[in-house]
Structures are given as structure tokens and as C-alpha cells.
Amino acid sequence: MDPKLKVACIGAGAAGTSHMVRMEKNLPGCCVAFSDLNRAAFDRNVAGYLGSGGDTSRGGDLKSSSFALRPEFRNLPYYQDPEEMLRKEKPDVVIIASYCSHHAAAVEICTRHGVNIVLEKPIAITEPDVRKVWALLRNYPKVATVNLSLRGSPVSESARRHIQNGDIGRIVSVQFVNNVHYGDNYFRGWMRTHKHVGSLLLQKATHDLDLINYFIGLIPESVAAFGSRQVYGGNKPNDLTCDACDEKRTCFMSIYRRKVDASKPFPPPGKRLCVFAKEIDINDNEVLAIRYQGGVTASYSQTFNAPHHGGQRGGYFIGTEGILDFRYYGDFEEHPDTGAYVKGTSTIKITRFNDRPGSSLTEVHDWANVGHFGSSEHLGEGLIKLLQGGQSPINAPIRDGYISAMMCLAADRSINTGNVVKLDLDL
Numbered sequence: 039m040d041p042k043l044k045v046a047c048i049g050a051g052a053a054g055t056s057h058m059v060r061m062e063k064n065l066p067g068c069c070v071a072f073s074d075l076n077r078a079a080f081d082r083n084v085a086g087y088l089g090s091g092g093d094t095s096r097g098g099d100l101k102s103s104s105f106a107l108r109p110e111f112r113n114l115p116y117y118q119d120p121e122e123m124l125r126k127e128k129p130d131v132v133i134i135a136s137y138c139s140h141h142a143a144a145v146e147i148c149t150r151h152g153v154n155i156v157l158e159k160p161i162a163i164t165e166p167d168v169r170k171v172w173a174l175l176r177n178y179p180k181v182a183t184v185n186l187s188l189r190g191s192p193v194s195e196s197a198r199r200h201i202q203n204g205d206i207g208r209i210v211s212v213q214f215v216n217n218v219h220y221g222d223n224y225f226r227g228w229m230r231t232h233k234h235v236g237s238l239l240l241q242k243a244t245h246d247l248d249l250i251n252y253f254i255g256l257i258p259e260s261v262a263a264f265g266s267r268q269v270y271g272g273n274k275p276n277d278l279t280c281d282a283c284d285e286k287r288t289c290f291m292s293i294y295r296r297k298v299d300a301s302k303p304f305p306p307p308g309k310r311l312c313v314f315a316k317e318i319d320i321n322d323n324e325v326l327a328i329r330y331q332g333g334v335t336a337s338y339s340q341t342f343n344a345p346h347h348g349g350q351r352g353g354y355f356i357g358t359e360g361i362l363d364f365r366y367y368g369d370f371e372e373h374p375d376t377g378a379y380v381k382g383t384s385t386i387k388i389t390r391f392n393d394r395p396g397s398s399l400t401e402v403h404d405w406a407n408v409g410h411f412g413s414s415e416h417l418g419e420g421l422i423k424l425l426q427g428g429q430s431p432i433n434a435p436i437r438d439g440y441i442s443a444m445m446c447l448a449a450d451r452s453i454n455t456g457n458v459v460k461l462d463l464d465l
């Protein structure tokens with residue numbers, strides 16, 4: 039391993055700090071600085087890893103399993119201005135995990151300094167910014183990768199291999215759903231406004247659409263979509279939290295009811311805003327129809343109002359010779375205090391036309407205690423390979439983040455105009 043890799047981060051919140059910590063786990067001593075509007079989230083996360091109070095749970099699926107993080111990590115040089123950080127610290131890798139609305143500006147700074155770039159998804163949230171990121175990085179001579187974090191899980195890799203090997207023949211169509219059983223989470227913090235995330239398609243579906251593209255290996259051509267907000271938003275003050283609310287013992291969405299009735303752990307303090315606030319202006323359910331090269335079709339739908347045990351993510355990949363039934367959530371169970379998945383399995387079931395009636399191929403993939411269905415550690419290792427000049431197909435190139443972001447923007451445009459949107463990808 040290259041002990042000289044110098045890693046910095048722009049936007050050291052839950053994701054950014056978790057990425058830095060994972061880099062430290064793989065390459066101790068590699069992180070040199072971070073930049074953020076304020077350092078509160080970094081301090082809280084790092085204190086958690088160092089066992090001095092704090093809270094690592096905000097890292098969610100990106101959180102690393104415990105290891106001996108060096109105590110000096112908490113004293114990494116901090117900058118408010120990312121440009122100044124790059125000028126003074128001269129890192130050779132920069133992780134970008136600021137608000138999605140800031141990604142394009144951060145990419146622009148990084149390209150001026152010629153550093154390797156690890157960009158959180160979505161690559162940006164407006165069409166001009168998404169195209170700008172693509173223009174800046176399409177022929178970039180350094181590493182530029184986007185963290186599409188469902189790739190690299192054993193079940194994703196296995197499904198992709200089956201489809202690419204022709205185990206269900208030639209792909210004909212896909213039916214994919216994401217019923218998010220922690221959907222309220224997105225409405226309890228900054229991700230609930232168009233200004234910051236664009237839409238929950240850009241925030242969430244960007245992963246699923248990328249997976250469909252990655253598994254079937256085809257380029258999407260056009261998208262039609264519908265969407266609306268049915269559950270979240272309302273007339274409550276924007277700064278109201280469940281803690282301060284008079285209805286906290288009676289409200290169906292209250293974090294207190296979820297704790298008392300359903301044993302769900304309390305979210306961290308920054309994620310306790312009322313889900314019926316005025317400022318909420320994004321859809322909470324969407325349905326897409328997609329046409330790919332050669333007339334292959336896909337349907338995709340996401341909702342943010344699935345009950346805990348109703349969480350589903352996956353779908354059917356239908357081929358000329360059979361069907362691959364792909365499910366991220368098989369059997370799963372969260373720890374009532376920490377929210378960690380103490381039990382988690384994903385499944386693949388392949389059924390083929392000429393199988394005998396009782397035959398099928400079934401796989402079960404265990405991901406208990408490893409984030410993103412078992413992918414987080416694999417992607418962390420893959421990233422090091424990329425940064426050391428090697429190959430890691432599971433770490434997505436910017437092109438793939440660009441395509442899935444453009445699909446989300448096309449779906450948003452279709453929802454707003456009522457028209458089918460033809461993709462103009464300029465690959």
C-alpha cells in the first residue's frame with residue numbers, strides 16, 4: 039500500500055467523515071485535512087470512533103466497524119474554505135461529501151488542483167451542474183469515481199454476473215421497486231427540500247437506476263414518470279422537532295411513538311425535525327417507465343412510506359430464458375438501541391423455462407453488520423486499488439453517476455411537464 043497517499047475531504051458530515059475513517063482504516067495516517075462550513079459533525083463522529091462520547095450512528099451504512107483510529111485524527115487541520123485547504127495541504131485525493139447542491143462547485147475546485155476525486159452521489163442536482171461535472175471529468179486524467187454504494191455487495195455482484203453470463207437469456211424487461219422503510223428519515227433533516235437535494239429520485243433512485251444499468255449493460259433512451267407528495271409536508275414550523283412538539287405522544291410519525299410502540303431507536307438530534315413542516319417541497323413517491331436500447335423496458339417505483347417490516351428493494355429481471363428475482367431485503371432485524379442490522383440477508387432466485395417443475399437456483403447472501411448490503415468494506419478496498427493505479431470495476435466511474443443522474447432529472451422533468459423525455463446524454 040502507498041503510505042504517501044494524502045486524503046482530504048470537502049463536507050465532513052456523516053458520509054464525509056465515514057469515508058475518511060474508512061480510508062484511515064485501510065491506510066493509517068493518510069488523512070491530512072478537512073473542510074466544512076462548521077466542524078460540529080466531524081467532531082461528534084470522530085469522538086464516537088475514539089470512544090470519547092460522540093456518535094458514529096449518523097454514518098449509517100457508511101459507518102466502519104470498530105478499529106483503533108489514531109487519536110490525532112481528531113486534530114486534523116480544519117478549513118472553512120476548500121480552495122485554501124487544497125492550496126496549503128496539497129492533498130492528492132479529495133472526497134466530496136458536502137450537500138448535493140455543492141458537488142459541482144467542489145468538483146470544479148478539485149479539477150483546478152488536479153487531484154484524484156471521490157464524489158458522493160448524486161454527482162449534482164441540476165441539469166447544468168450535472169453536465170458541467172460530466173464535462174469536467176469525462177476525460178479527467180486522474181481517478182474520478184462516484185460512490186454508488188450498492189455496487190460491490192456480494193448479492194449485487196452475483197446478480198450482475200448471472201445476467202451478464204446469459205443465465206436468463208437476453209434481457210427483455212425489468213420491474214424494480216424501492217419501498218423505503220426508513221423514509222421519514224429523509225424528511226427529518228436537510229434532505230427534505232428541493233434546494234438541497236433536487237428530488238428524492240436524485241437522492242435515492244440514482245442508486246437503483248444505476249444498478250439496473252449496471253446489471254443489464256444497456257444505455258437508457260427515454261423516461262416517462264409520475265410523482266407526488268402524499269404523506270410528508272404540511273403547516274408545521276420548519277424548526278419544530280419531535281422533542282419540542284405538544285403532539286409528541288400522540289402523533290403517528292413522532293419518534294417517541296416509534297420508540298415506544300415499535301422499538302425504533304431515536305434518531306440523532308439533527309434528524310428530529312417534524313415531517314409535516316412547511317418547507318418540505320419534494321415528492322415522496324414516484325413511478326418511472328424507461329426505454330433502453332433495443333426496446334428493452336424497465337419500470338421503477340419508489341415510496342418513502344413503507345412500514346419497517348415492509349421494506350423492499352429489488353425486483354424482477356426478465357430474460358428470454360427465465361426470470362431473476364432479486365431482493366436486497368430478505369430476513370432483516372435492527373438492533374432496538376443502535377439501529378445496526380444484527381440480521382440481514384439478500385436473495386436471488388432464478389427460474390428458467392426448461393427447468394423441471396421443482397427446480398430453481400436460490401442464493402442467500404448474508405450482510406449482517408456490514409453497511410449497504412455488505413458492500414461498504416468492498417468499496418473501501420476497491421477505492422484504495424483505484425487510487426494506487428489498479429482496477430476496481432465495482433467502484434463506479436463518473437460516466438455511470440452521470441447517466442443515472444440524467445435519468446433522475448429526466449424523470450423529474452417528465453413529472454413536471456407530463457411529457458416523455460428523450461435522454462440527450464452526449465456520451
Ligand SMILES: NC(=O)c1ccc[n+]([C@@H]2O[C@H](COP(=O)([O-])OP(=O)(O)OC[C@H]3O[C@@H](n4cnc5c(N)ncnc54)[C@H](O)[C@@H]3O)[C@@H](O)[C@H]2O)c1
Pocket residue numbers: 048049050051052053054073074075076079099100135136137138140158159160185186187228241
Ligand atoms: N452513497 C451513499 O450511500 C450516501 C449515503 C449518505 C449520504 N450520501 C451523500 O453524501 C452527501 C452528504 O450527506 P450526509 O448524509 O453526510 O449529510 P451531512 O449533513 O451529515 O453532511 C454534509 C456536510 O456537508 C457540509 N457542507 C454543506 N455545504 C457545504 C459547503 N458548501 N462546503 C463545505 N461543506 C459543506 C455540511 O456542513 C455537513 O457537515 C450527500 O451528497 C449525500 O447524497 C451518500
